[in-house]
Amino acid sequence: MLKVYGRANSINVRKVLWMLDETGQSYSREDWGRGYRATGEPDFIKLSTFGVVPVIEDNGFVLRESHAIVRYLANKYGRTDLYPADLKARAVVESWMDWAQTDLYAAARPVFHAMIVNAADPATAVAPTDGVKSWAAQMLRLEQYLTGHGPFLAGDQFTVADIPAGLVVNRWFTLRFDKPSLPAITAYYDRLSERPAFRTHGRNGTP
Ligand SMILES: N[C@@H](CCC(=O)N[C@@H](CS)C(=O)NCC(=O)O)C(=O)O
Known part of the structure; x- marks a missing residue:
C-alpha cells in the first residue's frame, strides 16, 4: 500500500x-x-x-x-480529469501550481511563520504588516483572475491546479488578521468546500 x-x-x-x-x-x-x-x-x-x-x-x-x-x-491513477493529457491544458494547470508555490505561498509563508511557527502564543500573535501586504498583493491577482474566469483555476473543472492554491486560500481565511474583501476568492473557497477531500484536509480549521 x-x-x-x-x-x-x-x-x-x-x-x-x-x-x-x-x-x-x-x-x-x-x-x-x-x-x-x-x-x-x-x-x-x-x-x-x-x-x-x-x-x-x-x-x-x-x-x-x-x-x-x-x-x-x-x-x-489515470486521472486526466484532474491533470489533463492535452499539452496546452496541462501546461495551464502546471502554471497555476508553480505560481501557487513560488509567488502565492512564498508571500504567505512569513505571515504563517510569524503567527504560528515562531509565535510564543499563536492565540495572540499579530500578523506582520509587510508580510500581509505582500500576501494580499498576490491574493488580489487571484481575485482579479477569478472575477473574470473560473469557476476553477484552470477553467470549468476542478483540477490539481486548485490544490496548492486552495490550501493557501484556506490559510488566508483561517489566520486572524484584517483582510480586504475578496468576494471572488470567497466564492472560490466555498466552491472548493463542496469537496469532501478539501473539507477533510483543507478547510478543517487548521491554517
Ligand atoms: N518543496 C517541498 C517543501 C517541503 C517542506 O518544506 N515541508 C515542510 C512542511 S510544510 C517540512 O518538512 N518542515 C519540517 C518539519 O515539519 O519538520 C515540497 O513541496 O514538498
Whole structure:
C-alpha cells in the first residue's frame, strides 16, 4: 500500500492527502516533522536526504516534493480529469501550481511563520504588516483572475491546479488578521468546500 510520510497539518503533506482522497485510493501515513519525529532522524534521512515532508513510498519507489507527488498520483491513477493529457491544458494547470508555490505561498509563508511557527502564543500573535501586504498583493491577482474566469483555476473543472492554491486560500481565511474583501476568492473557497477531500484536509480549521 502506498505510504505517506509526514504530519497531516503540514500544508505540503495536505496537498498529497487531498489528492489521495480525490482519487479514493487507500494509503497509510506516518507522522514525521515539526511536533512529531524529527525529519533529521537517520530513519527519515535514509528515506529522503532533504529531510522535509511529504515523502511517499509506492512499492519501493520513493518520491519527495509535494507537487511532483500530486502529479505522479494523477498519472498513476489515470486521472486526466484532474491533470489533463492535452499539452496546452496541462501546461495551464502546471502554471497555476508553480505560481501557487513560488509567488502565492512564498508571500504567505512569513505571515504563517510569524503567527504560528515562531509565535510564543499563536492565540495572540499579530500578523506582520509587510508580510500581509505582500500576501494580499498576490491574493488580489487571484481575485482579479477569478472575477473574470473560473469557476476553477484552470477553467470549468476542478483540477490539481486548485490544490496548492486552495490550501493557501484556506490559510488566508483561517489566520486572524484584517483582510480586504475578496468576494471572488470567497466564492472560490466555498466552491472548493463542496469537496469532501478539501473539507477533510483543507478547510478543517487548521491554517
Ligand atoms: N518543496 C517541498 C517543501 C517541503 C517542506 O518544506 N515541508 C515542510 C512542511 S510544510 C517540512 O518538512 N518542515 C519540517 C518539519 O515539519 O519538520 C515540497 O513541496 O514538498
